[in-house]
Amino acid sequence: MALSFKVKAISRTRFIKNLFLSFIVLLSFLLILFSKSDYLFVNKFKSISNTYIHPITSFVVAPLKIASNVKTQFYEFRNLKVENKILKEEIMRLKKWQALAIHNNSENRVLKKLLNATNNNISLVKTASILTRNNFLYSKMIKINAGLKDGVLKEMAVINHRGLIGRTVDTSINNSKVLLLTDPNSSISIKTISNENYSLLRGADDGIHLVSAFSKSETMPKVGDLVVTSGSAQVFPADILVGKIVKIIKNNFYVLPFVNFKNIDYVQVVETK
Amino acid sequence: MLSKLLSSQIIIYHCILFFSFSLSVNYFLNLEIINYLAYVCFHLTLIYLFFYFFHFALIFITFLYGIFFDIFLVDNLSPHLITFLIFVILFYFTKKYLLNLSSSKISYIIIIFTLLMFASEALIANLLFNYPINYENFLWIFIIFIIIFYPTLVLFSKIDKF
Numbered sequence: 001m002a003l004s005f006k007v008k009a010i011s012r013t014r015f016i017k018n019l020f021l022s023f024i025v026l027l028s029f030l031l032i033l034f035s036k037s038d039y040l041f042v043n044k045f046k047s048i049s050n051t052y053i054h055p056i057t058s059f060v061v062a063p064l065k066i067a068s069n070v071k072t073q074f075y076e077f078r079n080l081k082v083e084n085k086i087l088k089e090e091i092m093r094l095k096k097w098q099a100l101a102i103h104n105n106s107e108n109r110v111l112k113k114l115l116n117a118t119n120n121n122i123s124l125v126k127t128a129s130i131l132t133r134n135n136f137l138y139s140k141m142i143k144i145n146a147g148l149k150d151g152v153l154k155e156m157a158v159i160n161h162r163g164l165i166g167r168t169v170d171t172s173i174n175n176s177k178v179l180l181l182t183d184p185n186s187s188i189s190i191k192t193i194s195n196e197n198y199s200l201l202r203g204a205d206d207g208i209h210l211v212s213a214f215s216k217s218e219t220m221p222k223v224g225d226l227v228v229t230s231g232s233a234q235v236f237p238a239d240i241l242v243g244k245i246v247k248i249i250k251n252n253f254y255v256l257p258f259v260n261f262k263n264i265d266y267v268q269v270v271e272t273k
Numbered sequence: 274m275l276s277k278l279l280s281s282q283i284i285i286y287h288c289i290l291f292f293s294f295s296l297s298v299n300y301f302l303n304l305e306i307i308n309y310l311a312y313v314c315f316h317l318t319l320i321y322l323f324f325y326f327f328h329f330a331l332i333f334i335t336f337l338y339g340i341f342f343d344i345f346l347v348d349n350l351s352p353h354l355i356t357f358l359i360f361v362i363l364f365y366f367t368k369k370y371l372l373n374l375s376s377s378k379i380s381y382i383i384i385i386f387t388l389l390m391f392a393s394e395a396l397i398a399n400l401l402f403n404y405p406i407n408y409e410n411f412l413w414i415f416i417i418f419i420i421i422f423y424p425t426l427v428l429f430s431k432i433d434k435f
Contacts, residue, residue, distance in 0.1 A: 017329055021362065024336050028354055031340070035350040042350065049344045057295035057345075068301040075303065136300050136308045138347045138404045169348070177348070184404055205405040262302060 047172035050143070058132065122157075122237040125269040126150040131175060135261070140183040140207065142166075144267055147174045155235050158267050163241035163258040164188070164229060165267055178267070181242070181257055182207055190242055190255075191230040192221040198230055201242070201255060210243060210255040220253060221245055227255050237272040283326050285432050287334075290318050294338060298345035306417075313387075313417045317425055319357070320386050323364045324371070324379060325433070335361045347404070352397040356390050380426065387418065 035042045058065070076083075128146035146152045148171050158165045158178045166186060170177040179186050182203040188210075191198050198216040225245045231238025243257040296311030319338070322331060339354035347353070364371070371382065391414055398404040 020329070021332065021365070024332055025358065025362070028336065028339075028358055031350050032354065046344050046348070049341060053341055054298070054345065057298055060292060060295040061299045064296065064301065064304075064307060065299065068304045068307075072303050132299065133302065134298075134300050134345065135302075136297070136305065136346065137312070137407075137410055138352075138398055138402075141348065179348075185402065205407065207407070 043170060046170055050170075050175065050177070051172055054132065054143075121231070121239065121273055122270045123273045125156060125271055126152055127266060127268050128152075128176075129266050130264060133264075135180075135207070139185070140180040140203065140261075141169075142178045142180065142264065142267075144176050144178055144269075145174065146269060147172050147176050149173050150269075152176050152269050157229075157236045157240065157270050159240055159270055160259060160264060160267050162260070163243070164236065165259050165261075165264065167235055168269065176269075180261055181210055181259075182261060187213065187233075188236055188242065189230045189233040190227045192225040192227055192245070194225050195219070195221065197221045197225075198232070199253075201227070204254060208256070209246070210257060212252045212255075215251075220248060220251070223248060223253075231272070234272075237270060282432055282435060283322075283328075285435070286318060286322055286326060286429075290315060290322070290334075290338070293318060294341070298342070306413075309413050309417050310421065313414055313421060314425065316387050316390050317383070317418070317422070318429075320360075320383050320390075321426075321429055323361065323368075323386075324383065327364065327368060332361050332365070347398055347402060349402050351401050352394045355397055356393045359393070360386060360390060383426075384418075384422065388415070391418075 031042075031045075126146040128144040128150075131143045131145050133142045134140070142165075144152075144158075152168060152171055154168055154171055156168045158167060164181060166178045166180040166183070168176045169179045180203075181188065181201075184203045184205070187200055187202050189198065190201050197219065199212045200214040201210040202213045204211040223245050227242045227245060229236040229238055229240045229242060241258050243255040245253050246256045247254045293311040293315040296307055297315055299308075301307045315338075319335065335357045336354070339357035340350060342353035342357075343350045371379070374382070391411070395404075395406050395411070399406050
């Protein structure tokens with residue numbers, strides 16, 4: 001009798017364990033399936049994780065974050081003298097350019113008036129600061145402190161004073177995730193300024209450059225050509241600076257973005273007017 | 274059962290696991306080595322827990338960590354979730370054979386399991402989400418793994434005696 005009870009108890013426990021295991025496997029399968037098909041459910045799940053779990057992990061590692069910031073500041077402080085010298089030279093150079101720019105600007109304004117052209121094709125949605133950045137192993141992303149309540153929606157362009165940074169991919173009430181240009185899954189349509197060579201760019205494997213994924217024209221652009229957004233994919237407004245072509249290997253050209261992704265503090269979310 | 278689940282060593286291991294998870298998902302600018310270190314440490318601790326402190330609840334914990342790693346590092350569910358589940362289920366069904374092995378053999382298996390986990394995560398991310406396999410990252414992970422493997426095991430054995 002006792003033996004029979006024991007056998008039954010063991011088999012019941014094993015049954016419950018196997019049932020639980022099957023449930024976990026099924027749940028994982030469904031989650032993976034949903035992440036491929038049902039974006040609404042998975043996005044909700046992601047935004048909940050980002051809102052509640054990430055702050056906890058940030059709190060746990062806060063002392064190390066402070067140490068990391070101190071190290072960054074120390075580096076900056078050490079380079080202050082050299083940086084100061086470079087900046088002085090740049091000021092001299094920019095002063096010369098300023099005179100030329102003022103002249104061109106007035107000329108440009110007159111020409112625009114003649115052509116009846118609009119002044120700017122982008123409108124600012126929100127200026128935001130960076131909360132966290134993820135540049136480790138797989139995706140290249142930043143999280144900004146602007147979300148749905150600020151009018152930030154998915155698939156909006158994000159820029160700073162140097163040029164294009166990326167696009168919003170996930171928005172919650174208060175925060176948004178921005179996929180950086182350097183992510184291998186990011187894709188932007190661009191054109192070269194010199195010969196209007198239309199292409200698609202994606203993040204290169206090195207995580208620094210952008211590489212051409214598809215080119216519309218047969219001729220290759222030249223090294224040194226400037227690259228701007230073409231505005232044809234509807235996500236990014238046209239004519240936002242992206243970078244400079246630095247090398248051409250086989251049939252692909254590599255672009256070095258103007259934005260220093262390690263040194264972004266504030267960004268602007270913009271949309272096409 | 275609850276006392277086994279909440280024994281002091283297991284709490285310490287779970288604290289290490291959570292701390293290394295937190296370090297892995299928070300990017301440190303100019304101190305990227307901490308991210309690598311924590312990432313390797315997490316995998317090592319997880320496999321150590323599989324071997325020496327396996328409990329059924331660990332499957333659920335592994336499942337949660339897999340999801341959160343995927344959300345924070347890949348922004349898509351799959352690579353970590355699939356890898357963690359495959360390894361925990363594999364261990365669940367083979368533990369009675371694995372636990373009969375000598376401690377040195379278990380150490381070798383921990384090395385193989387950990388490296389296989391890194392490889393399969395990168396492979397799944399590459400196959401499903403087009404993330405290129407970055408050999409430089411792999412090299413970093415491998416070097417850090419080789420450096421911290423023995424000291425970590427020594428530390429863990431000290432915790433076991435605690």
